[in-house]
Amino acid sequence: MKKVRLEDIANKMGVSKTLVSMVLNGYGDKNGIKKETQEKVIALTRELDYKPNQMARSLRLGKSNTIGLIVADISNAFYAKMARNIEDECNKYGYNLIICSSDEKDAKESSLIRMLKEKQVDGLIISSTLVDNSEIVVLKQENYPFVLVDRYFPEIPDTNFVIIDNYKSSYKAVKYLIDSGHQNIAMLSISPSHLTSVKDRNKGYFDAIKKANINTDHYLHCLIPFESIEQSVEASIERLLKYEKKITAILAVNQNIALAIIKALKKFKIKIPDEISVITFDDLPFFELLTPSISAISQPLDVISFNAVKILIDEINSKGSSRKKDQVVIPSHFILRESCKQLKTKKT
Amino acid sequence: MKKVRLEDIANKMGVSKTLVSMVLNGYGDKNGIKKETQEKVIALTRELDYKPNQMARSLRLGKSNTIGLIVADISNAFYAKMARNIEDECNKYGYNLIICSSDEKDAKESSLIRMLKEKQVDGLIISSTLVDNSEIVVLKQENYPFVLVDRYFPEIPDTNFVIIDNYKSSYKAVKYLIDSGHQNIAMLSISPSHLTSVKDRNKGYFDAIKKANINTDHYLHCLIPFESIEQSVEASIERLLKYEKKITAILAVNQNIALAIIKALKKFKIKIPDEISVITFDDLPFFELLTPSISAISQPLDVISFNAVKILIDEINSKGSSRKKDQVVIPSHFILRESCKQLKTKKT
DNA sequence: TTAAATTGCTAAACCGATTTAGGAATATTG
DNA sequence: CAATATTCCTAAATCGGTTTAGCAATTTAA
Structure with a gap:
């Protein structure tokens, strides 16, 4: 069972793939395609169970709708939770997530950044472990969309980050x-x-x-x-x-x-x-x-994630024009439990 | 700073991009490219910090070197640990991982499977929650590489799975x-x-x-x-x-x-x-x-992951020829701790 | 000295989508 | 009735790589 391509739909209907593409992207009306033709395209698409090749689409559009997330270790409860929150936020914007663990290793993190760029991810969310932050500096120079979470680099000005106080x-x-x-x-x-x-x-x-x-x-x-x-x-x-x-x-x-x-x-x-x-x-x-x-x-990992993704998407959408960077500091919550003993009553 | 393409390297050197591509993929000798030329290509590649566009590469090769992982919830310690093990195994084979959470929801899992296929992932590892398993049946019909972990479908014969007893x-x-x-x-x-x-x-x-x-x-x-x-x-x-x-x-x-x-x-x-x-x-x-x-x-999540990835890669590599499916059942370990009380001494 | 083989390289097709520029047929206007 | 506008659609270029088929120049063989 061969994969169904745009061209297959076009051929079977006796129209051009331009037309099919336009209809499927919702530009049918804009380009004055007959309602009737549009319906036939949609119907055939359903019938053949057409699934657009996102790779081809991404190549043409220069946009992968994928975001890279680099944390120290995804099996760590803290990052797992964060990853989940980020995943959900990304989905809201129609993005997917490639998650990578750096093991707090400089070399690994740097190569992950390079790899994710090769994969054409649209942006990066990084909980960076880098001492040698040159890879981050490069990102900045290239105006590559990225947001730092949990940790940031005071020595690199004008970068987006979301951290707690x-x-x-x-x-x-x-x-x-x-x-x-x-x-x-x-x-x-x-x-x-x-x-x-x-x-x-x-x-x-x-x-x-x-x-x-x-x-x-x-x-x-x-x-x-x-x-x-x-x-x-x-x-x-x-x-x-x-x-x-x-x-x-x-x-x-x-x-x-x-x-x-x-x-x-x-x-x-x-x-x-x-x-x-x-x-x-x-x-x-x-x-x-x-x-x-x-x-x-x-x-508050949900707040951190919400902000990080929001900023990143904003950054992606405003690519080209240099956008004012967001630096968000979120307050943490102190949760007092049984592990703290009062040696004296608190002074007034 | 524009991205450097294969063509840029070729132009700058005054050779064809065919040549550059061959050299970079290690087919220089095979195609009788002069050692000297090869070295010049490599040097220029370094100098210009050329990063191949994997999207374009994948499109041509029909291979994304990406694997999709679907679990109930990546923030769950069990799946987080599994995901990490799978990530590491995948990296060994040169694959990346897109991790998705299904929240144990049929509809969400089905749409995740479809989405990952559109993204052209080379294979799927699924801890499936599906009651309506038609999407899995389709995968099987299409001969799409996938491995079930943790849970499987007895009613769908000849599928790869890795579970514990x-x-x-x-x-x-x-x-x-x-x-x-x-x-x-x-x-x-x-x-x-x-x-x-x-x-x-x-x-x-x-x-x-x-x-x-x-x-x-x-x-x-x-x-x-x-x-x-x-x-x-x-x-x-x-x-x-x-x-x-x-x-x-x-x-x-x-x-x-x-x-x-x-x-x-x-x-x-x-x-x-x-x-x-x-x-x-x-x-x-x-x-x-x-x-x-x-x-x-x-x-033993490491053993499960090791097997799951190994089988999947094997499946991917033998695509086309219908491969005998692996069904691996791994023994678990009972770890006796303080939470169990002996009400009587064990009978002999 | 000429045909065959080797060396070193390239033009063009291709992957599967989107988009630009434009064309043919019909309808409307002056 | 000719000129213009509108309707509906398409050919071809493009994204950035890989691969196929083949070419020109030189070397070797006969």
Whole structure:
């Protein structure tokens, strides 16, 4: 069973493929094609189950109606959720999504960007891990439509991005802990930590403890290598437990770190929150199910996705004319759960 | 900055685009192109940062090097993990992935299949939700390469599929509970339940309790509507708690149901496993972190993905000649954790 | 010295759609 | 009745690659 082409329809009807194309694209009236002819075309199209070859169409139109999404790892709950939201938003505009995982690897991300461009995607949404951001700079120079999410590049001006207010979120969470009476607060952050999201979260933590004039020992701020989260977190926790002063709270820089922390504390039989309070960036449905449930800084992924796609489509549609870039910072939600212990009542 | 085309390279060098194309595709020697010329082509290609338009290439070659993946919901941890494994496998073969979520909706899945065909994907991997499977039948008639995962259609013979042994997994899990002394074992299954995976899991449950000659009251087998898992599970649990006999174990048909069960039991302050033991299909990293940790029937997603992609690529490569279909059934792993209580020592 | 073989390359067709420019037949106008 | 306008449609170019068929110049063979 051979595929049905536009030409097959045209031949079978004894008209030109120009006519068929016009009718199928809704330009029948505009080009003065007889109603009767139009109906016959439509009918035959149905009958033969004609499916236009989008590849051919895209080549001619210079538009693939496909968007590329690059995240660190699609199997990560955070990105999976984001991908789903982005997928839905894209569908609304008639776009499809090619999803790729960069594994936080520079080389892989760069080659993914190049590959997606070769595939002629109309735009990119990137949660970039790049240190060497030259590929992004090229995108910008080429005026290629793209939006950064979750992380951005302060050193590249005038790029679209959608992020949460990482600094403020971090600062507020730590401030909450301080106000609850915690004096020795650790943060388990991640390395490489050139990512703006991580940097801002780190800075929020440091600024909050500095401002409160409590223990600002850098020993309390641990960098966990991305490649070996589980073991490194366990080692760090072990180290922290031996610290001269009693550490009573930990801030996790993301959900992966949080999972590892919970696992390690379980292993060392440290009770949350009685001995150590825990707050994490990123919320997972199951943080609520744990006993105790885990306090989280939740990113509104639907809002982020909505904005990212909207901006990207806008960028695509206004290609050529250089459009003013959108830089959206969305507030996060602090969700207080059982994992935080009040050491004293909050000062008024 | 205009895009560089094959022709631009050719013009700039004063050769034909045929030559350039041949060289870039590695057919330079075969066509007797001078080494010197070849080198010049390669050099110029680098210099101009030429990126072939894959759309044009695909159109000519009738091959997009793209695969479509349809799952119920990519934000679901199970499918996210599967998608990632499939992505990696595809990359090994030089393919990309368009991922789509069907939301377990017939109409949406059918239209996704049609859409992906229009996009000229070279093959499909589908975790199908279809009751009306006519779109699958069409695929088969057209000899369109596809592989079913997780679920298949017994009524459509000779289709590729990769699944786990749902019946046996379910049977064994329930048998384990029975052997541990449980007499009143509930199962929270899902509706619509036309899916082979669900049907087989249900059958395994029923056969195990029938064989053991214990309570086979159908009241213990609850169907949770897909659209309202949380509320329905809660209602079902409430009902089960009022049952004339004391229910001491529950089998969850998948991770979503399990999450809802854990939540509901937490709400009703029922202790796992002291009052009720829990086993679930599908393993999540966090099942291990819960207190108590949750026993699970784990699907080896890497093995499933590996097979699915391998079969699909094989199918794509042997297109035309009708290839013998692969039907792979992979054993699952039962992971015993703290959520199962021994009511008596296992009989010998 | 001429026919045959080899070397190194190219023109043009093709994939399947969209679009531009225009043509033939009929209807309307002056 | 000729000139113009309208109606309905089409041939051919185009998008950017790959591939087929073949050509001109040189080398080898007879």
